[in-house]
Every structure is written in structure tokens, then in C-alpha cells.
Amino acid sequence: MKEKRMNPRKVSAVKDFICVVPVLIFLAIFTYYPIAELFRISFTDWNLLKDTWQYVGFKNWQWLFNGSGTRYLWNSLRVTVLYSIGELTVTIVGGMIFALIFNRMNKAFSAMRAIVFMPKYVAMSSAAVVFLWILNTDTGILNYLLSLVGISAVDWLGDRNTALISVLMLTGWRCIGYGMMVYLSAMMGISADYYEAASLDGASSFQKFVSITLPMLSPTTLFLFVTTFISSMKVFQSVDILTQGGPYRSTEVFVYNIYRYAMVDFRMDRAATVAIFFFVLLLLVTVATMKISNGRITYDS
Amino acid sequence: MSKQELSSAKARNESAKRNRRIKAAVQWVLAIIVVLIIVFPIYWMLVSSVKSQEEILLAVPTLWPREFHFENYINVLNRGNFAKYYWNTAVMTAGILISQVVTGIFAAYGFSKGKFRGQNVCFIIVLGALMIPLQVTFIPLYIMMANWGLSDTFLGLILPEAVSPYYIFMLRQTFMAIDDSYVEAARMDGLGRVGIITKILAPMCKSTLFTVTLVTFTNGWNSYFWPKIIARGEKRRVLTIGLAQLQNTFAGNETMNNHEIMAGAVLAVVPVIILFFIFQKYMLTGYSKAAMK
Numbered sequence: 001m002k003e004k005r006m007n008p009r010k011v012s013a014v015k016d017f018i019c020v021v022p023v024l025i026f027l028a029i030f031t032y033y034p035i036a037e038l039f040r041i042s043f044t045d046w047n048l049l050k051d052t053w054q055y056v057g058f059k060n061w062q063w064l065f066n067g068s069g070t071r072y073l074w075n076s077l078r079v080t081v082l083y084s085i086g087e088l089t090v091t092i093v094g095g096m097i098f099a100l101i102f103n104r105m106n107k108a109f110s111a112m113r114a115i116v117f118m119p120k121y122v123a124m125s126s127a128a129v130v131f132l133w134i135l136n137t138d139t140g141i142l143n144y145l146l147s148l149v150g151i152s153a154v155d156w157l158g159d160r161n162t163a164l165i166s167v168l169m170l171t172g173w174r175c176i177g178y179g180m181m182v183y184l185s186a187m188m189g190i191s192a193d194y195y196e197a198a199s200l201d202g203a204s205s206f207q208k209f210v211s212i213t214l215p216m217l218s219p220t221t222l223f224l225f226v227t228t229f230i231s232s233m234k235v236f237q238s239v240d241i242l243t244q245g246g247p248y249r250s251t252e253v254f255v256y257n258i259y260r261y262a263m264v265d266f267r268m269d270r271a272a273t274v275a276i277f278f279f280v281l282l283l284l285v286t287v288a289t290m291k292i293s294n295g296r297i298t299y300d301s
Numbered sequence: 302m303s304k305q306e307l308s309s310a311k312a313r314n315e316s317a318k319r320n321r322r323i324k325a326a327v328q329w330v331l332a333i334i335v336v337l338i339i340v341f342p343i344y345w346m347l348v349s350s351v352k353s354q355e356e357i358l359l360a361v362p363t364l365w366p367r368e369f370h371f372e373n374y375i376n377v378l379n380r381g382n383f384a385k386y387y388w389n390t391a392v393m394t395a396g397i398l399i400s401q402v403v404t405g406i407f408a409a410y411g412f413s414k415g416k417f418r419g420q421n422v423c424f425i426i427v428l429g430a431l432m433i434p435l436q437v438t439f440i441p442l443y444i445m446m447a448n449w450g451l452s453d454t455f456l457g458l459i460l461p462e463a464v465s466p467y468y469i470f471m472l473r474q475t476f477m478a479i480d481d482s483y484v485e486a487a488r489m490d491g492l493g494r495v496g497i498i499t500k501i502l503a504p505m506c507k508s509t510l511f512t513v514t515l516v517t518f519t520n521g522w523n524s525y526f527w528p529k530i531i532a533r534g535e536k537r538r539v540l541t542i543g544l545a546q547l548q549n550t551f552a553g554n555e556t557m558n559n560h561e562i563m564a565g566a567v568l569a570v571v572p573v574i575i576l577f578f579i580f581q582k583y584m585l586t587g588y589s590k591a592a593m594k
Binding site: 002010014015016017018020022024025026030031032033034035037038041098101102103104109112114115116118119121122123124125126127128129130131133134136139141144175191205234236237240241255258262263265266268271272273275278279283284288 | 302324325333335336339340342343345346349358359360361362370402404405407408410411412414415416417418423426427430432433434436437438439441442443444445460461463464466469494520522523525526529530532540541542544545547559562565566567569570573574576578580581
């Protein structure tokens with residue numbers, strides 16, 4: 001009797017649960033299980049070109065931290081950090097400057113804003129082949145323009161000193177409009193009262209920017225920092241098309257490093273080991289940035 | 302107010318006006334410079350795509366093509382096998398889109414309006430997946446797919462992207478904002494879950510739903526990393542990969558065929574850019590909306 005009365009609610013709960021079951025199954029198979037597999041593979045000597053494999057304990061970890069892999073690990077860590085700093089600077093500083101420039105509400109400016117934002121929607125591969133062509137040493141237009149002002153041809157992608165900068169040019173072109181839009185929509189949320197009060201006190205535009213706009217935008221800045229930092233660590237495509245990690249591994253970011261071990265050398269064991277290291281790094285960065293962002297935010301009351 | 306005070310107020314007013322005008326002029330000049338720089342790569346892609354091979358190799362680049370060679374597009378469609386890449390990309394994107402939308406809407410409903418034991422734990426499982434990108438898991442995934450015979454197939458391209466924690470999260474937040482009384486009332490009227498989703502929740506969240514779906518479409522259309530891993534052969538190659546490989550496909554000097562490569566680049570971005578112009582309102586807010594929540 002009692003059980004029967006309970007039934008409708010139970011049935012409803014089961015039906016609600018069924019709504020989320022497909023997603024859980026999918027994530028279990030395609031997201032969580034591979035992580036476990038990754039750990040297992042890192043303890044083997046799995047080379048795709050060989051027929052057999054066996055467990056070898058911590059050999060790969062030794063290779064990574066105290067062996068021939070160490071050098072390339074630190075190299076890719078350094079390159080990734082440099083790249084991240086570049087992308088963060090462009091998105092946050094560049095985005096803020098662009099937001100100030102384009103902060104004018106009329107039709108012409110809204111059209112111009114759309115144009116500045118558009119590169120975000122241009123497929124990275126299209127953008128990358130265009131930049132390959134623009135940056136070409138012999139026939140690229142950038143070197144031609146530089147030659148007009150007396151600068152001799154730069155081997156943008158072939159020189160280890162400029163290769164990462166070239167990759168960042170492409171990144172910047174695609175990301176700066178995004179930073180701008182995020183800042184602009186946050187700026188619109190700042191109440192005009194603050195500015196009016198400051199004007200009455202005789203504050204200059206610059207003072208208003210420093211003491212009102214910047215602090216009020218700090219949650220937005222933090223948001224941009226956290227999301228851009230994490231996504232910039234996963235960069236692959238621009239590097240793959242522009243430089244393939246070269247020259248001399250000067251643009252070999254983390255994901256490219258893993259990709260090279262797995263899909264070029266077919267050393268699944270080594271690739272898995274680096275991938276785990278990368279995963280832990282991502283987790284640490286995520287947790288750390290989340291911690292920082294808690295408590296350092298100014299809210300508009 | 303005395304005459305003197307009045308005139309000084311007037312002067313102050315005038316100088317403020319002048320300041321404002323100067324500020325506007327500076328903004329206009331800077332904005333136009335920025336727009337020209339940003340638009341240049343797109344412009345360069347378009348004009349290079351209709352130049353002749355001779356013209357693109359000139360020592361002094363021409364800003365406007367001397368003659369228009371639209372046959373570059375036909376060449377790239379035939380020689381570069383682009384028609385097939387187009388089809389592959391379209392099917393892959395459609396597959397990803399449909400499965401992400403369907404699974405996403407139901408899951409978002411379950412997490413926002415549903416009630417069952419372990420709901421929070423389940424939601425944490427979904428959120429946790431946000432921290433595990435394909436760039437980490439691609440090795441076991443690749444092996445798994447290959448073992449299932451799914452390399453170079455549509456299913457192989459779609460499966461790992463079939464569920465999007467981001468999409469679920471966004472929709473759940475939106476559904477949460479809708480008052481439960483609407484759902485209760487619909488339930489009284491005898492609507493089931495599918496009815497509540499299609500007749501109440503989806504129409505009420507139209508704009509968010511549309512925006513995140515557009516982002517999903519663009520991400521699918523422009524995806525590169527996973528297709529590069531799983532579709533290594535020619536059979537199911539997608540546009541982004543095909544374009545990157547054009548450099549190698551054309552024999553000889555890499556710069557020789559840049560006019561045709563540019564034509565390929567234009568072909569690859571056209572669908573998304575058309576969408577961008579039609580649904581500008583949604584697409585401009587798309588990412589920033591994701592940002593604010």
C-alpha cells in the first residue's frame with residue numbers, strides 16, 4: 001500500500017535521471033575512461049610500430065624527468081608559457097584598449113566592432129594559410145611593406161627568434177576582438193552614476209578610468225585571465241599549420257610535443273606520459289586561478 | 302547669477318564641448334586604423350584568391366587584381382578535392398550539432414528542473430569533464446576508435462564530440478532562471494518531459510539556445526585537432542585539414558599556388574561568415590554571454 005503511493009514520485013525521479021543518463025554514459029566512455037587508460041599506457045613500452053608491449057614500471061617517467069625527454073619537456077613548457085603570456089597580453093591589454101577606442105554607440109561604430117570581432121569566426125586553418133602567405137619571406141606582403149621603410153626581409157617563420165611572434169600575430173588577430181567585446185559588454189553594465197559623481201568632483205577622464213572603470217572591470221579581467229590562460233595552454237592548430245613546432249622546436253608547445261610523440265614517432269607510452277603531466281598541469285592552473293579569483297573581485301552593488 | 306559667472310560657465314561649457322569633439326575625432330581615427338589592419342588579412346585572402354599565378358608572384362604586390370581569375374575556385378574544387386571535404390565537414394558538423402543539442406537539452410532539463418538522488422554528483426561529473434580536453438585524452442581515444450574500426454569514418458569524427466559539458470552547463474543555467482511554476486503548470490496540464498522542453502523551456506530560452514547552438518556549429522565546422530588525429534586518410538578529410546594540406550598537395554614550390562590556396566581558404570570560411578552576418582546580434586554576444594554567466 002505504502003509503496004504504491006510512493007511510486008509516482010519514484011517514477012518521476014527515474015524519468016528525470018534518464019534525461020541525464022546518455023550524457024553520463026558518453027562522458028564515462030569518451031572522457032573519463034581515456035584518462036584511466038592514459039595512466040595505464042604510461043607504464044608500458046607501447047610503440048605502435050611494434051606488435052607487442054609490456055609493462056615497464058616507471059621507465060617512462062624516468063625518461064621524462066631524468067632522461068632524454070626532460071630537455072624537450074622543459075622546452076615545451078617554456079614555449080607554452082611564453083605563448084600564454086603573449087595571448088593573455090593581447091586579449092586583456094589589447095582588448096581593453098580596443099574597448100576604449102570602440103566605446104561609442106552609433107551605427108558606424110557598431111559595424112566596425114563587428115568587423116574587429118569577425119576574425120574569431122574565421123576558421124583557424126583559413127586564417128593560418130593567409131598568414132603563411134602574408135609572412136612569406138620572399139613574396140609575402142609584410143616583408144614588402146617593411147622593405148618600403150628600409151627594413152630587410154625577415155624570415156618570420158624560419159627564424160627561431162621570430163617564429164613564436166609570428167604565431168602570436170595570428171593569435172592576436174583572432175583574439176583581440178573577443179577581448180574587446182567582453183570588456184565592452186561589461187563596461188555597459190557600469191552605472192553612469194559613478195561617472196557623474198566623479199565629474200562633479202572634477203575628476204579627469206584618466207582618473208575616472210583608473211578609479212572607476214578598471215576596478216569595476218576586475219571580475220571581467222579575472223574571467224578573461226582564467227579562461228584565456230587555460231585555453232592558451234591547449235594551443236595546437238596555429239602552430240601545426242604555421243611552423244610544425246619548428247624551427248629547432250622554438251614553437252613546440254605542449255600539445256604539439258605530445259602530438260609529435262604519438263602521431264609522428266608512434267611512441268604511445270611517451271606521449272601518454274607527457275599527456276598526464278600536461279593534464280596535471282592544467283588541473284593545477286585551473287585550481288590556482290579559481291582560488292585567486294575568489295575574493296579579489298569588486299562587485300557592483 | 303552675475304554676468305561674469307555666466308560667461309565663465311559658458312566658457313567652461315565650450316571647452317568641455319571642444320574636448321569632447323577632440324575625443325571623438327581621436328576615437329574615429331584610431332578605430333578606422335584598427336579596422337583597416339584587422340580587415341587586411343581577409344581582404345588579402347579575397348583578392349589573392351582571384352589573381353593569376355603570375356600576379357601573385359610579382360615582386361611588387363598589387364593591391365587590386367589586374368584580371369579576375371574565378372577559375373581558381375573551380376581548380377581548387379577539382380584538384381584539391383574540396384567538394385568532398387565540404388561534404389565531409391557538413392556531415393560531421395551536422396552530426397555533432399544534432400547530438401550535442403539533443404543530449405544537451407535533455408541533460409540540462411534533468412539538472413535544472415528534474416529531481417533525483419545523486420543529482421549533484423552527476424552534475425559534478427559533467428563539470429569535471431570540462432577540465433579534461435581532447436588534447437589530453439586523444440591517445441587512448443585514437444586507439445579505441447581504431448580498434449572499433451572507426452578511423453576515417455563519420456562516426457569516428459563525431460563520437461568524441463557528441464556531448465558537450467559546456468553546452469549542458471550553459472543551458473542548465475538558463476533553465477534554472479525560469480520559474481518552476483511554469484513547469485508545474487505545464488505538468489498539471491498533462492505535458493510530459495518532452496512537451497515541457499519543446500513547448501515551455503525551449504521557446505522561453507530561444508535566444509540563449511540559439512546563441513550556444515551557433516557557437517557549437519562554428520566550433521564543429523572549424524574543428525581541427527580531432528579530425529587530424531582520426532581522419533588521417535583522404536576519405537573523410539575535412540576542410541580545415543584539407544586546406545592545411547593543400548600546401549603539400551600542390552607539387553613544387555610552396556608559394557607557387559597561393560592563389561588557389563587562398564581560394565580554398567575563402568571556400569572554407571564562407572558558411573560561417575555568412576552566418577555571422579545574418580545572425581550578428583547573436584554571434585557578437587555568443588562568446589561574451591558565455592563569459593558573463
